[in-house]
Amino acid sequence: WFIAQIMNIDFQAEAIWGIKFKRPGVGGDYDLISKIDSFILYMEIKSSPPKQIYDREIAAFFDRVEDLCPEIAVFFVDTELRMKDKIVPMFEAETLRRHKEAKSVKRLERELFHIDNRIFIINARPDISVNIVEVLRAFWRKNLIS
Secondary structure (H helix, E strand, C coil): CHHHHHHHHHHCCEEEEEECCCCCCCCCCEEEEEEECCEEEEEEEECCCHHHCCHHHHHHHHHHHHHHCCCEEEEEECCCCCCCCCHHHHHHHHHHHHHCCCCCCEEEECCEEEECCCEEEECCCCCHHHHHHHHHHHHHHHHCCC
């Protein structure tokens, strides 16, 4: 709910949260789906610290990304702790498992990372809205300019 309010207030973007689709396939819920301009953003939101996030959660995130096909996908961990130590290696391992070669996870800045400027890994430091702005800048820079 809180991130949906940020999307509504700070970005004037429509946002819904806790979405469950009644159909076979991908399980669980989509934490947040937002419409920004003509793009769909899906965000998985984790309140646990990185040490309590497991590879099955990364796999479920990728399953939902493949199912929904949003233009922008964000894995948000509500912490100020580092993402590089545990979360980034789990993303690299999952891309290797799915694609037979690991996709490069690159640093945008601080603890913000991306895969092909489409899938992003972010935390809450220094500020959630500031980090979402950086995600949108990176996405638009790559997809609207090129």
